Amino acid sequence: MSANGVCMFDRKHNCVVVVGAQWGDEGKGKLVDVLAEQADVVVRYQGGANAGHTVVVGDRQFVLHQIPSGILHGGATCVVGNGVVLDPETFFAELDELGTQGIDISGRLFVSDRAHVVLPYHKLLDQASEQQQQIGTTGRGIGPTYEDKIGRRGVRVADLCRGSSARELLTDRLARANAMLGMMGSARRADLDEHLELAERLGARLRPLARDTGLLVHTALRESRRVLLEGAQGALLDVDHGTYPFVTSSSTTAGGAAIGAGIGPTEIDGVLGVVKAYTTRVGNGPLPTEADGVMEGRLRELGGEFGATTGRPRRCGWFDATVVRYSVRVNGLTGLAVTKLDVLDTLESIPVGISYRIDGDVCEEVPSDVELLDRVQPVYETLPGWQASTAGARKLADLPPQARAYLDRLQDLAGAPIRYVSVGTRRDQIIEV
Ligand code: IMP
Numbered sequence: 001m002s003a004n005g006v007c008m009f010d011r012k013h014n015c016v017v018v019v020g021a022q023w024g025d026e027g028k029g030k031l032v033d034v035l036a037e038q039a040d041v042v043v044r045y046q047g048g049a050n051a052g053h054t055v056v057v058g059d060r061q062f063v064l065h066q067i068p069s070g071i072l073h074g075g076a077t078c079v080v081g082n083g084v085v086l087d088p089e090t091f092f093a094e095l096d097e098l099g100t101q102g103i104d105i106s107g108r109l110f111v112s113d114r115a116h117v118v119l120p121y122h123k124l125l126d127q128a129s130e131q132q133q134q135i136g137t138t139g140r141g142i143g144p145t146y147e148d149k150i151g152r153r154g155v156r157v158a159d160l161c162r163g164s165s166a167r168e169l170l171t172d173r174l175a176r177a178n179a180m181l182g183m184m185g186s187a188r189r190a191d192l193d194e195h196l197e198l199a200e201r202l203g204a205r206l207r208p209l210a211r212d213t214g215l216l217v218h219t220a221l222r223e224s225r226r227v228l229l230e231g232a233q234g235a236l237l238d239v240d241h242g243t244y245p246f247v248t249s250s251s252t253t254a255g256g257a258a259i260g261a262g263i264g265p266t267e268i269d270g271v272l273g274v275v276k277a278y279t280t281r282v283g284n285g286p287l288p289t290e291a292d293g294v295m296e297g298r299l300r301e302l303g304g305e306f307g308a309t310t311g312r313p314r315r316c317g318w319f320d321a322t323v324v325r326y327s328v329r330v331n332g333l334t335g336l337a338v339t340k341l342d343v344l345d346t347l348e349s350i351p352v353g354i355s356y357r358i359d360g361d362v363c364e365e366v367p368s369d370v371e372l373l374d375r376v377q378p379v380y381e382t383l384p385g386w387q388a389s390t391a392g393a394r395k396l397a398d399l400p401p402q403a404r405a406y407l408d409r410l411q412d413l414a415g416a417p418i419r420y421v422s423v424g425t426r427r428d429q430i431i432e433v
Contacts, residue, residue, distance in 0.1 A: 008419075009038050009226045013269040016227075017257040018337075020234030021273035021327035023281040024252075025307070025314060027339030027422055028274045029053025032069040032230045034420075034430055035272075040225035041077045042070025043217060045260030046250040047232035048085040048118055048145070050138040052308025056425040060101070063308050066091045068230050071098065071105060077220075078105070079213045082114035083250065083260020085145040086157060088202040111206060112213040112262065113158040118145045119170075119198070121177040121190035128186035135246055136283030138309050146249035148173075157210050160203035170195050214262020221267055229257040229268070235327040236281075236366075243370050246285025254331040272419065273333040275324055277341045277410070278350075280314040282307045286373040289353040289380075290317040303343040320353040320378065321413035326366040328416045335419035338407060341399075342423045347385040350406065353378035354413055383409060390423045395431055 008016060018035065020026045033055045036042050049065045055072055056062075062072060066086060070076040080086055091111075098105060122141030129144070130137055137143060148154040155173060159166055171192060178189045220227055231252060236242045238252040250256060258265040278299060281287045291299060296316045299305065305314035327333065344350055356363040356376035367373050386400035393399045399407075399421075411418045421431040 008035050008272070014224060014226050015221055015229070015263075015267050015269050017229040017231065017254045017268055017271045019231035019254050019257075019271060019273055019331055020252065021275045021324055021331065021333065021336070022234045022279055022320075023236045023287070024232070024234040025280055025282065026234060026274040026276050027337075028231065029055045029064065029069045030339065030422060030425065030427075031272070031274050031337050031420065032228060033057075033072055034427055035228055036070035036073045036076050038226060039070060039076055039228040041079060041217060041220045041227045042068040043079040043081050043213070043227065043229050043261045044068045044084055044232065045081040045229055046083040046252060046256050047248065048142050049087040049090050049140045050142045050248060050309060051232035053232075054308050054425075057427065062098075062101070065094060065309060067094055067098070067109065070228065070230070071103060071109065074104070077108045077110070079216060079261075080111045080115060081213055081261045082112040083256060084112070084115050085118050085142060085149070086111060086115045087118040087140065088160065088206060089198065092202060092205055109209060110211055110213050110216060111157055111209045113156065113161065113210040114262070115157045116145055116149045116154040117157060117160060118142070119155060119195060121174055121195070122148070124181060124186065124188050124190055125177060125184075128181055128184040128188070131186070132184065133245070134284060136285075140309070143249045157206055160199050161207045161210050163200070163203060166199045166203065167196060170199060212262075217261055217263050221263070229261050231257065235273075235331055236323060238330070241330045243285045243373060246283065246370065254333075270334045271331055272335050272337055273324075273327055273331055273416065274337045274339060275319075275414075277319060277338050277344055277406075278303070279317045279320050279323070280305050282310070282312050282314050286370060287315050287317055288322075288356060288373065288376050289320040289378045290315055299343070302346070303340055318351045318353055318380070319410060321410070322353060322355055322364060322366055324410075324414040328414055333416045336411070336414060336416050337420035337422065338410060338418055339422040341403065341407070341421055342390045344385065344406075345389055345391075346387060348387065349382050349385050351380040351382050352409065352413070354381050355379045381409075391429060393423050393431060394428075396421075396433060399431075
Protein backbone atom coordinates (compact mmCIF):
# COMPACT_ATOMS: atom_id res chain seq x y z
CA MET A 1 0.00 0.00 0.00
CA SER A 2 1.48 3.33 -1.01
CA ALA A 3 1.41 6.56 0.96
CA ASN A 4 -1.73 7.74 -0.83
CA GLY A 5 -3.49 4.42 -0.34
CA VAL A 6 -3.30 3.24 -3.94
CA CYS A 7 -2.43 -0.44 -4.12
CA MET A 8 -2.10 -2.19 -7.44
CA PHE A 9 0.61 -4.80 -7.29
CA ASP A 10 0.29 -7.76 -4.99
CA ARG A 11 1.70 -11.27 -4.66
CA LYS A 12 -0.19 -12.37 -7.77
CA HIS A 13 0.32 -9.20 -9.80
CA ASN A 14 3.95 -8.39 -10.50
CA CYS A 15 3.59 -7.33 -14.09
CA VAL A 16 0.88 -4.84 -14.94
CA VAL A 17 0.17 -2.97 -18.18
CA VAL A 18 -1.37 0.50 -18.32
CA VAL A 19 -2.99 1.36 -21.67
CA GLY A 20 -5.11 4.14 -23.07
CA ALA A 21 -8.60 2.82 -23.80
CA GLN A 22 -9.87 5.64 -26.04
CA TRP A 23 -7.95 7.86 -28.53
CA GLY A 24 -4.97 8.69 -26.33
CA ASP A 25 -4.49 11.57 -23.88
CA GLU A 26 -6.56 9.74 -21.24
CA GLY A 27 -4.19 10.67 -18.42
CA LYS A 28 -1.92 7.62 -18.51
CA GLY A 29 1.04 9.74 -17.40
CA LYS A 30 -0.62 10.54 -14.10
CA LEU A 31 -1.71 6.95 -13.47
CA VAL A 32 1.73 5.60 -14.30
CA ASP A 33 3.31 8.21 -12.04
CA VAL A 34 1.03 7.24 -9.17
CA LEU A 35 1.51 3.50 -9.71
CA ALA A 36 5.24 3.78 -10.35
CA GLU A 37 5.63 4.49 -6.67
CA GLN A 38 5.08 0.76 -6.15
CA ALA A 39 7.04 -0.39 -9.21
CA ASP A 40 10.68 -1.43 -9.44
CA VAL A 41 10.82 -1.18 -13.23
CA VAL A 42 8.77 1.00 -15.59
CA VAL A 43 8.89 0.25 -19.32
CA ARG A 44 7.72 2.31 -22.31
CA TYR A 45 7.06 -0.26 -25.02
CA GLN A 46 5.66 1.41 -28.17
CA GLY A 47 5.21 4.75 -29.89
CA GLY A 48 7.78 7.46 -29.55
CA ALA A 49 7.95 11.23 -29.36
CA ASN A 50 4.34 11.43 -30.60
CA ALA A 51 3.25 10.76 -27.00
CA GLY A 52 3.02 13.49 -24.39
CA HIS A 53 2.55 12.26 -20.82
CA THR A 54 1.83 15.11 -18.44
CA VAL A 55 2.66 14.65 -14.78
CA VAL A 56 2.15 17.26 -12.06
CA VAL A 57 4.38 16.96 -9.01
CA GLY A 58 3.68 19.63 -6.40
CA ASP A 59 3.69 22.90 -8.33
CA ARG A 60 5.84 21.54 -11.14
CA GLN A 61 4.55 20.12 -14.40
CA PHE A 62 6.56 17.65 -16.46
CA VAL A 63 5.64 16.64 -20.01
CA LEU A 64 7.42 13.42 -20.90
CA HIS A 65 7.49 12.28 -24.50
CA GLN A 66 9.82 9.29 -24.59
CA ILE A 67 11.14 8.74 -21.11
CA PRO A 68 8.83 6.58 -18.96
CA SER A 69 6.76 8.61 -16.50
CA GLY A 70 8.24 6.43 -13.74
CA ILE A 71 11.47 8.45 -13.98
CA LEU A 72 9.99 10.97 -11.53
CA HIS A 73 10.26 8.34 -8.77
CA GLY A 74 13.84 7.96 -7.65
CA GLY A 75 13.46 4.25 -6.94
CA ALA A 76 12.25 3.08 -10.35
CA THR A 77 14.48 1.70 -13.08
CA CYS A 78 13.17 3.00 -16.39
CA VAL A 79 13.35 1.27 -19.73
CA VAL A 80 12.69 2.34 -23.30
CA GLY A 81 11.76 -1.01 -24.83
CA ASN A 82 12.47 -2.51 -28.24
CA GLY A 83 8.97 -1.62 -29.48
CA VAL A 84 9.55 2.12 -29.15
CA VAL A 85 10.77 4.21 -32.06
CA LEU A 86 13.31 6.40 -30.37
CA ASP A 87 14.08 9.92 -31.54
CA PRO A 88 17.57 10.28 -30.04
CA GLU A 89 17.78 14.05 -30.47
CA THR A 90 14.61 14.83 -28.52
CA PHE A 91 15.26 11.95 -26.10
CA PHE A 92 18.50 13.53 -24.92
CA ALA A 93 16.93 17.00 -24.88
CA GLU A 94 14.27 15.57 -22.55
CA LEU A 95 16.91 13.88 -20.44
CA ASP A 96 18.96 17.08 -20.13
CA GLU A 97 15.83 19.02 -19.18
CA LEU A 98 15.08 16.50 -16.42
CA GLY A 99 18.67 16.92 -15.23
CA THR A 100 18.25 20.69 -14.94
CA GLN A 101 15.08 20.05 -12.92
CA GLY A 102 17.09 17.97 -10.46
CA ILE A 103 15.87 14.51 -11.57
CA ASP A 104 18.80 12.14 -11.30
CA ILE A 105 18.67 9.32 -13.84
CA SER A 106 22.14 7.93 -13.46
CA GLY A 107 22.18 4.15 -13.51
CA ARG A 108 18.42 3.79 -13.80
CA LEU A 109 17.54 4.55 -17.41
CA PHE A 110 18.16 1.99 -20.15
CA VAL A 111 17.33 1.81 -23.83
CA SER A 112 16.81 -1.34 -25.85
CA ASP A 113 19.56 -1.88 -28.39
CA ARG A 114 16.85 -3.37 -30.62
CA ALA A 115 14.69 -0.20 -30.65
CA HIS A 116 14.52 1.54 -34.00
CA VAL A 117 15.58 5.16 -34.24
CA VAL A 118 13.69 8.07 -35.75
CA LEU A 119 16.07 10.19 -37.82
CA PRO A 120 15.51 13.57 -39.49
CA TYR A 121 14.72 11.88 -42.82
CA HIS A 122 11.77 10.09 -41.20
CA LYS A 123 10.28 13.44 -40.24
CA LEU A 124 10.68 14.73 -43.81
CA LEU A 125 8.89 11.61 -45.05
CA ASP A 126 6.14 12.05 -42.43
CA GLN A 127 5.55 15.63 -43.51
CA ALA A 128 5.57 14.72 -47.21
CA SER A 129 3.14 11.88 -46.55
CA GLU A 130 0.77 14.24 -44.69
CA GLN A 131 0.53 16.34 -47.85
CA GLN A 132 -1.01 13.30 -49.52
CA GLN A 133 -2.92 11.44 -46.82
CA GLN A 134 -3.96 13.95 -44.13
CA ILE A 135 -4.10 11.65 -41.14
CA GLY A 136 -3.24 14.58 -38.89
CA THR A 137 -0.05 12.96 -37.58
CA THR A 138 2.12 14.60 -34.97
CA GLY A 139 4.84 15.00 -37.63
CA ARG A 140 7.36 13.20 -35.45
CA GLY A 141 8.37 10.64 -38.06
CA ILE A 142 6.57 7.77 -36.34
CA GLY A 143 4.85 6.17 -39.35
CA PRO A 144 7.91 6.18 -41.66
CA THR A 145 10.12 4.71 -38.91
CA TYR A 146 7.73 1.83 -38.28
CA GLU A 147 7.42 1.37 -42.07
CA ASP A 148 11.20 1.02 -42.30
CA LYS A 149 11.22 -1.38 -39.37
CA ILE A 150 8.64 -3.68 -40.95
CA GLY A 151 10.28 -3.20 -44.37
CA ARG A 152 13.60 -4.45 -42.88
CA ARG A 153 15.46 -1.28 -43.74
CA GLY A 154 15.45 0.48 -40.37
CA VAL A 155 18.25 1.83 -38.21
CA ARG A 156 18.42 0.47 -34.68
CA VAL A 157 19.99 1.79 -31.52
CA ALA A 158 22.63 -0.93 -31.89
CA ASP A 159 23.53 0.48 -35.32
CA LEU A 160 24.08 4.00 -33.95
CA CYS A 161 26.16 2.59 -31.12
CA ARG A 162 28.45 0.84 -33.58
CA GLY A 163 30.13 4.12 -34.53
CA SER A 164 31.94 4.41 -37.88
CA SER A 165 30.17 1.50 -39.59
CA ALA A 166 26.90 3.44 -39.30
CA ARG A 167 28.16 5.53 -42.27
CA GLU A 168 27.54 2.81 -44.81
CA LEU A 169 24.10 2.07 -43.42
CA LEU A 170 23.04 5.70 -43.32
CA THR A 171 24.32 6.36 -46.85
CA ASP A 172 22.08 3.56 -48.06
CA ARG A 173 19.05 4.65 -46.01
CA LEU A 174 19.30 8.28 -47.06
CA ALA A 175 19.61 7.44 -50.75
CA ARG A 176 16.35 5.56 -50.49
CA ALA A 177 14.61 8.22 -48.37
CA ASN A 178 15.61 10.95 -50.81
CA ALA A 179 14.34 8.92 -53.74
CA MET A 180 11.04 8.49 -51.87
CA LEU A 181 10.82 12.21 -51.16
CA GLY A 182 11.27 12.86 -54.89
CA MET A 183 8.51 10.36 -55.75
CA MET A 184 6.21 12.00 -53.22
CA GLY A 185 6.69 15.37 -54.90
CA SER A 186 8.63 16.93 -52.03
CA ALA A 187 11.44 19.35 -52.83
CA ARG A 188 13.15 18.62 -49.52
CA ARG A 189 16.07 16.24 -49.15
CA ALA A 190 17.80 14.66 -46.18
CA ASP A 191 21.41 15.69 -45.64
CA LEU A 192 23.96 12.90 -45.14
CA ASP A 193 26.48 15.00 -43.20
CA GLU A 194 23.77 16.06 -40.75
CA HIS A 195 22.87 12.40 -40.19
CA LEU A 196 26.48 11.28 -39.81
CA GLU A 197 27.14 14.01 -37.26
CA LEU A 198 23.99 13.09 -35.35
CA ALA A 199 24.85 9.39 -35.42
CA GLU A 200 28.32 10.01 -34.03
CA ARG A 201 27.24 12.50 -31.37
CA LEU A 202 24.20 10.61 -30.12
CA GLY A 203 25.56 7.12 -30.70
CA ALA A 204 28.20 7.96 -28.11
CA ARG A 205 25.54 9.05 -25.63
CA LEU A 206 23.35 6.01 -26.33
CA ARG A 207 26.15 3.47 -25.87
CA PRO A 208 26.19 3.43 -22.05
CA LEU A 209 22.37 3.20 -21.90
CA ALA A 210 21.87 0.52 -24.56
CA ARG A 211 21.36 -3.12 -23.67
CA ASP A 212 19.11 -6.15 -24.03
CA THR A 213 16.27 -4.64 -22.02
CA GLY A 214 14.04 -7.70 -22.54
CA LEU A 215 16.55 -9.62 -20.47
CA LEU A 216 16.54 -6.86 -17.86
CA VAL A 217 12.73 -7.02 -17.54
CA HIS A 218 12.71 -10.82 -17.56
CA THR A 219 15.33 -10.94 -14.80
CA ALA A 220 13.39 -8.42 -12.71
CA LEU A 221 10.27 -10.59 -12.96
CA ARG A 222 12.23 -13.75 -12.06
CA GLU A 223 13.36 -11.90 -8.94
CA SER A 224 9.71 -11.06 -8.13
CA ARG A 225 10.27 -7.38 -8.70
CA ARG A 226 7.34 -5.29 -9.85
CA VAL A 227 7.17 -4.22 -13.48
CA LEU A 228 4.84 -1.59 -14.91
CA LEU A 229 4.46 -1.53 -18.68
CA GLU A 230 3.48 1.96 -19.83
CA GLY A 231 1.50 2.22 -23.06
CA ALA A 232 1.22 5.31 -25.22
CA GLN A 233 -1.70 6.59 -27.35
CA GLY A 234 -4.95 4.62 -27.09
CA ALA A 235 -6.77 1.52 -28.36
CA LEU A 236 -8.64 3.40 -31.06
CA LEU A 237 -5.30 4.52 -32.50
CA ASP A 238 -3.99 0.93 -32.68
CA VAL A 239 -2.79 0.00 -36.15
CA ASP A 240 -4.94 -3.18 -36.11
CA HIS A 241 -7.84 -2.33 -33.84
CA GLY A 242 -8.16 1.43 -34.25
CA THR A 243 -10.03 3.62 -36.70
CA TYR A 244 -7.74 2.65 -39.59
CA PRO A 245 -6.25 4.48 -41.47
CA PHE A 246 -6.65 7.28 -38.89
CA VAL A 247 -4.37 5.53 -36.43
CA THR A 248 -0.79 5.59 -35.29
CA SER A 249 1.61 2.96 -36.61
CA SER A 250 2.10 0.77 -33.54
CA SER A 251 0.13 -1.77 -31.49
CA THR A 252 -1.20 0.44 -28.74
CA THR A 253 -3.34 -2.34 -27.24
CA ALA A 254 -2.09 -4.59 -24.46
CA GLY A 255 -0.91 -7.31 -26.86
CA GLY A 256 1.80 -4.89 -27.95
CA ALA A 257 3.17 -4.71 -24.42
CA ALA A 258 4.77 -8.15 -24.45
CA ILE A 259 6.32 -7.66 -27.87
CA GLY A 260 7.46 -4.11 -27.21
CA ALA A 261 8.95 -4.89 -23.81
CA GLY A 262 10.58 -8.12 -24.99
CA ILE A 263 8.82 -10.55 -22.64
CA GLY A 264 6.31 -13.35 -23.13
CA PRO A 265 2.57 -12.61 -22.91
CA THR A 266 2.22 -15.14 -20.07
CA GLU A 267 4.25 -12.80 -17.85
CA ILE A 268 1.48 -10.18 -17.80
CA ASP A 269 -0.82 -10.35 -14.77
CA GLY A 270 -3.19 -7.44 -15.24
CA VAL A 271 -4.18 -4.69 -17.67
CA LEU A 272 -5.45 -1.34 -16.52
CA GLY A 273 -7.29 0.74 -19.13
CA VAL A 274 -7.30 4.48 -18.63
CA VAL A 275 -10.38 6.38 -19.83
CA LYS A 276 -11.43 9.97 -19.51
CA ALA A 277 -14.87 10.55 -18.01
CA TYR A 278 -15.65 11.95 -21.47
CA THR A 279 -13.88 11.55 -24.84
CA THR A 280 -11.24 13.43 -26.80
CA ARG A 281 -9.30 12.91 -29.98
CA VAL A 282 -6.49 14.79 -31.74
CA GLY A 283 -6.06 14.52 -35.48
CA ASN A 284 -8.48 13.38 -38.15
CA GLY A 285 -10.88 10.42 -38.25
CA PRO A 286 -14.25 9.51 -36.79
CA LEU A 287 -15.32 10.56 -33.30
CA PRO A 288 -18.96 9.45 -33.00
CA THR A 289 -19.82 11.23 -29.75
CA GLU A 290 -18.14 14.54 -30.66
CA ALA A 291 -20.08 17.36 -28.98
CA ASP A 292 -21.58 20.27 -30.89
CA GLY A 293 -19.57 23.50 -31.21
CA VAL A 294 -20.56 25.34 -28.02
CA MET A 295 -20.46 22.29 -25.78
CA GLU A 296 -17.22 21.08 -27.34
CA GLY A 297 -15.65 24.46 -26.61
CA ARG A 298 -16.87 24.28 -23.02
CA LEU A 299 -15.44 20.79 -22.49
CA ARG A 300 -12.14 21.84 -24.09
CA GLU A 301 -11.86 24.84 -21.83
CA LEU A 302 -12.87 22.95 -18.67
CA GLY A 303 -10.50 20.08 -19.44
CA GLY A 304 -7.61 22.15 -20.82
CA GLU A 305 -7.81 19.95 -23.91
CA PHE A 306 -4.82 20.98 -25.98
CA GLY A 307 -2.25 18.45 -27.22
CA ALA A 308 0.77 17.98 -24.95
CA THR A 309 3.00 17.29 -27.98
CA THR A 310 1.68 19.58 -30.70
CA GLY A 311 -0.49 22.08 -28.78
CA ARG A 312 -3.37 21.32 -31.16
CA PRO A 313 -6.89 21.77 -29.73
CA ARG A 314 -8.37 18.36 -28.99
CA ARG A 315 -11.76 17.42 -30.35
CA CYS A 316 -14.08 16.78 -27.39
CA GLY A 317 -17.25 14.80 -26.81
CA TRP A 318 -19.15 12.51 -24.48
CA PHE A 319 -18.15 9.18 -22.99
CA ASP A 320 -18.62 6.56 -25.68
CA ALA A 321 -19.43 3.26 -23.99
CA THR A 322 -19.34 1.34 -27.28
CA VAL A 323 -15.72 2.38 -27.74
CA VAL A 324 -14.74 1.55 -24.17
CA ARG A 325 -16.53 -1.82 -24.26
CA TYR A 326 -14.59 -2.61 -27.42
CA SER A 327 -11.41 -1.51 -25.72
CA VAL A 328 -12.13 -3.78 -22.75
CA ARG A 329 -12.40 -6.65 -25.21
CA VAL A 330 -9.37 -6.03 -27.43
CA ASN A 331 -7.10 -5.22 -24.48
CA GLY A 332 -8.46 -7.83 -22.06
CA LEU A 333 -8.77 -5.06 -19.48
CA THR A 334 -8.91 -6.25 -15.89
CA GLY A 335 -9.69 -2.79 -14.56
CA LEU A 336 -10.45 0.78 -15.54
CA ALA A 337 -9.08 4.08 -14.29
CA VAL A 338 -11.49 6.96 -14.95
CA THR A 339 -9.70 10.30 -15.17
CA LYS A 340 -10.77 13.95 -15.21
CA LEU A 341 -14.08 13.34 -13.46
CA ASP A 342 -13.70 16.84 -11.98
CA VAL A 343 -13.90 18.37 -15.48
CA LEU A 344 -17.63 17.50 -15.49
CA ASP A 345 -18.28 19.10 -12.07
CA THR A 346 -20.21 22.12 -13.36
CA LEU A 347 -22.43 20.42 -15.93
CA GLU A 348 -26.18 20.27 -15.31
CA SER A 349 -26.58 17.00 -17.19
CA ILE A 350 -24.17 14.63 -18.95
CA PRO A 351 -24.96 12.59 -22.05
CA VAL A 352 -23.35 9.15 -22.33
CA GLY A 353 -23.23 7.31 -25.66
CA ILE A 354 -24.55 3.81 -24.97
CA SER A 355 -24.70 2.38 -28.51
CA TYR A 356 -24.97 3.47 -32.13
CA ARG A 357 -27.56 3.41 -34.85
CA ILE A 358 -26.53 2.76 -38.43
CA ASP A 359 -29.23 3.34 -41.01
CA GLY A 360 -31.85 2.88 -38.30
CA ASP A 361 -30.42 -0.40 -36.92
CA VAL A 362 -28.93 -0.61 -33.42
CA CYS A 363 -25.20 -1.37 -33.40
CA GLU A 364 -23.35 -2.28 -30.23
CA GLU A 365 -19.88 -2.82 -31.69
CA VAL A 366 -17.35 -0.50 -33.28
CA PRO A 367 -17.60 -1.07 -37.05
CA SER A 368 -14.28 -1.89 -38.72
CA ASP A 369 -15.18 0.23 -41.74
CA VAL A 370 -14.19 3.78 -40.94
CA GLU A 371 -16.79 5.16 -43.34
CA LEU A 372 -19.52 3.33 -41.45
CA LEU A 373 -18.17 4.58 -38.13
CA ASP A 374 -18.24 8.09 -39.52
CA ARG A 375 -21.95 7.68 -40.26
CA VAL A 376 -23.13 6.12 -36.99
CA GLN A 377 -25.63 8.03 -34.88
CA PRO A 378 -24.83 7.66 -31.18
CA VAL A 379 -27.69 6.66 -28.91
CA TYR A 380 -27.44 8.78 -25.76
CA GLU A 381 -28.63 8.36 -22.23
CA THR A 382 -28.53 11.57 -20.22
CA LEU A 383 -27.46 11.41 -16.59
CA PRO A 384 -27.87 14.20 -14.03
CA GLY A 385 -24.77 16.24 -13.24
CA TRP A 386 -23.64 16.84 -9.64
CA GLN A 387 -22.69 20.52 -9.83
CA ALA A 388 -20.28 20.29 -6.93
CA SER A 389 -16.52 20.06 -6.72
CA THR A 390 -15.04 16.56 -6.69
CA ALA A 391 -11.43 17.76 -6.54
CA GLY A 392 -11.09 17.07 -2.83
CA ALA A 393 -12.59 13.56 -2.89
CA ARG A 394 -10.19 10.82 -1.75
CA LYS A 395 -12.66 7.97 -1.41
CA LEU A 396 -15.84 7.05 -3.25
CA ALA A 397 -17.99 8.10 -0.30
CA ASP A 398 -16.66 11.68 -0.69
CA LEU A 399 -18.24 11.96 -4.14
CA PRO A 400 -21.75 13.43 -4.66
CA PRO A 401 -24.35 10.65 -5.24
CA GLN A 402 -24.84 11.73 -8.87
CA ALA A 403 -21.10 11.39 -9.53
CA ARG A 404 -21.13 7.90 -8.04
CA ALA A 405 -24.18 7.01 -10.13
CA TYR A 406 -22.35 8.32 -13.20
CA LEU A 407 -19.35 6.10 -12.48
CA ASP A 408 -21.58 3.10 -11.75
CA ARG A 409 -23.26 3.55 -15.11
CA LEU A 410 -19.92 3.84 -16.97
CA GLN A 411 -18.71 0.67 -15.29
CA ASP A 412 -21.90 -1.27 -16.18
CA LEU A 413 -21.78 -0.12 -19.78
CA ALA A 414 -18.06 -0.76 -20.20
CA GLY A 415 -18.10 -4.20 -18.61
CA ALA A 416 -14.96 -3.82 -16.49
CA PRO A 417 -14.53 -2.74 -12.87
CA ILE A 418 -13.40 0.79 -12.10
CA ARG A 419 -10.27 0.57 -9.96
CA TYR A 420 -9.25 4.24 -9.83
CA VAL A 421 -10.89 7.61 -10.25
CA SER A 422 -8.76 10.70 -10.81
CA VAL A 423 -10.21 14.05 -9.75
CA GLY A 424 -7.39 16.46 -10.57
CA THR A 425 -3.87 16.70 -11.91
CA ARG A 426 -2.01 16.31 -8.60
CA ARG A 427 -0.63 12.97 -7.45
CA ASP A 428 -2.86 12.87 -4.39
CA GLN A 429 -6.08 13.57 -6.33
CA ILE A 430 -6.92 9.93 -6.82
CA ILE A 431 -9.50 7.54 -5.43
CA GLU A 432 -8.85 3.83 -5.16
CA VAL A 433 -12.13 1.97 -5.57
P1 IMP B 1 1.42 9.70 -35.50
O1 IMP B 1 1.47 8.79 -34.33
O2 IMP B 1 2.23 10.95 -35.31
O3 IMP B 1 1.75 9.01 -36.79
O4 IMP B 1 -0.09 10.23 -35.67
C1 IMP B 1 -1.16 9.35 -36.06
C2 IMP B 1 -2.44 9.72 -35.31
O5 IMP B 1 -2.29 9.40 -33.94
C3 IMP B 1 -2.81 11.20 -35.36
O6 IMP B 1 -4.22 11.31 -35.37
C4 IMP B 1 -2.27 11.75 -34.05
O7 IMP B 1 -2.95 12.91 -33.63
C5 IMP B 1 -2.54 10.56 -33.13
N1 IMP B 1 -1.64 10.52 -31.98
C6 IMP B 1 -0.34 10.13 -31.98
N2 IMP B 1 0.17 10.19 -30.73
C7 IMP B 1 -0.83 10.60 -29.94
C8 IMP B 1 -0.93 10.81 -28.52
O8 IMP B 1 0.02 10.61 -27.76
N3 IMP B 1 -2.14 11.23 -28.08
C9 IMP B 1 -3.20 11.41 -28.89
N4 IMP B 1 -3.16 11.22 -30.21
C10 IMP B 1 -1.98 10.81 -30.72
